[in-house]
């Protein structure tokens with residue numbers, strides 16, 4: 001199976017509680033390799049969109065497709081294989097740094113793991129750890145800073161060959177200097193993958209192919225950065241405010 005990573009959402013409606021929809025009639029289309037950004041205030045429904053793409057919950061109405069195939073038709077396993085995740089809450093396990101990054105692709109050679117760490121700008125701090133790549137991380141990486149944990153998650157995604165990438169506040173705990181340093185790595189990570197990205201710092205999503213502005217579970221504006229600035233609507237407010 002050769003998944004391209006085209007994503008479609010058609011009239012998707014969903015809520016966590018009965019009769020309380022948090023996403024209403026969401027339709028969008030992402031071509032292979034495109035970067036789609038979601039912005040909007042807290043609680044607008046951004047994370048929920050990625051939850052649904054990952055099928056963490058079942059939608060009430062509508063359809064979500066990858067390469068035109070309803071995600072309910074293929075198993076969860078194939079979905080997991082085709083989507084690399086970098087989420088705000090990191091998921092590390094007790095094991096070495098090497099093993100934690102390799103979790104992105106179990107057949108990867110050490111050199112590939114190290115290359116992925118370099119892409120994520122994680123190599124330098126890893127080498128400063130007591131045992132470098134062989135350092136054992138305690139439960140969920142408790143012996144690392146939140147930003148370092150995020151860099152490991154980014155390295156893991158960089159190692160994965162999944163055609164779809166989801167990044168929800170992937171660099172929220174990384175300082176702005178490091179964030180700028182890893183921008184190049186992030187661009188490499190997104191290259192040729194269809195990416196859904198959520199970021200509070202709007203400077204990091206300016207170059208997206210499409211920016212979706214969500215409010216109370218609806219897409220109220222969509223367009224490129226330039227188009228949305230010209231419109232002087234909600235995005236303009238968020239960006240200049």
Ligand code: CTP
Nearest residue numbers: 016017022040041042043044045046047048049
């Ligand atoms: N929600 C819920 N149950 C959950 C998760 C979210 O009821 N398990 C609700 C939230 O209270 C919110 C809405 O769903 O009203 C959308 O939440 P979310 O998609 O997480 O919002 P985001 O836009 O991601 O907000 P933030 O910027 O704060 O991450």
Ligand code: MG
Nearest residue numbers: 046047048168
């Ligand atoms: Mg969120």
